[in-house]
Amino acid sequence: MPKITTQTSKLLPYLFQHLDAEQTVTVFHVGSALPETVDFFSNYRCKLYFIDVFSALPIVSDEEAGSTPAQQFQELLHVPADTVFDVCLFWDLFNFLDAESIKALLAVLHPHLRKGSLAHAFSVHNRNAPQQNNFYGIQQIDALSVRGRQTPPPCYAPHSQRELTAVLDGFHVERSVLLPDSRLELLLLKL
């Protein structure tokens, strides 16, 4: 049984501050569904889409197969055409995608986002920040659960803040918090 630790989050509460208990919140969750995340959202009227992009890594252009990151994300993201996400939980996915793949992911997501959609992600303050091999979940409104992965995802190559900001098409870095190990927690706002 993997060890579960709790990590406080200053930005997580912002994702939920405007949610109306009477309205359905639609969530795009990158990665495996964890029990605590499902339990947390059971307090809300919600629709959760769990799409484990990590299991599909590496997502890169494959010229021999004629496959682009955009095509690979299209195949992964099977959601109804009228789905609009209020909240996206990217966790540390951007640290495992190159710039082209991040842009491709956001392009595929674009029709499913609205102005004001919020997202949470982890990035790095220093590109030498060590790789974190974790699953993330939501323990409570201001705390994450962190579980170690048995197999590290491939292609860890974090982006500098400047690089990442440049490829986050349509998203604005609303707030960021410096974490231990030169990591950053980001709150993203869809413009």
Add this chain to the structure above:
Amino acid sequence: MIGPSIVIKGEVTGEEDLLIQGRVEGKINLNGNQVSIGESGEVYADIKAKVIQINGKVTGDINGHEKVIISKSGNVHGNIIAPRVTLEDGAMFKGSIDMDPAEAGAGRTPAAAQPSAPQLKASGLDLKSV
């Protein structure tokens, strides 16, 4: 009970609880009752029931009028609609979950009663050390 060696292709309906240890392909409609899929159970079907407990494998959409529980040995690929969904440690799930706790009746804390989130005031990069 549908035993481990039984294979059913078609629609299963009825007015009693059902334990599936074998294989079912098609549809399962037990709207007022509980459906349990045992560890050896394999279901390739959409399931409608009051309570659905999954210890085995399910590929299909699941509609639990009261509750859906995916146990630690459960493996689900499909979309779930239920007022309450419980995922146990070790459970495998791929798909979407549509929950409405208001339909589950009393006993749950509404979102509005959770600890309030701070107001987002600052705009732009706000780097803070923790």
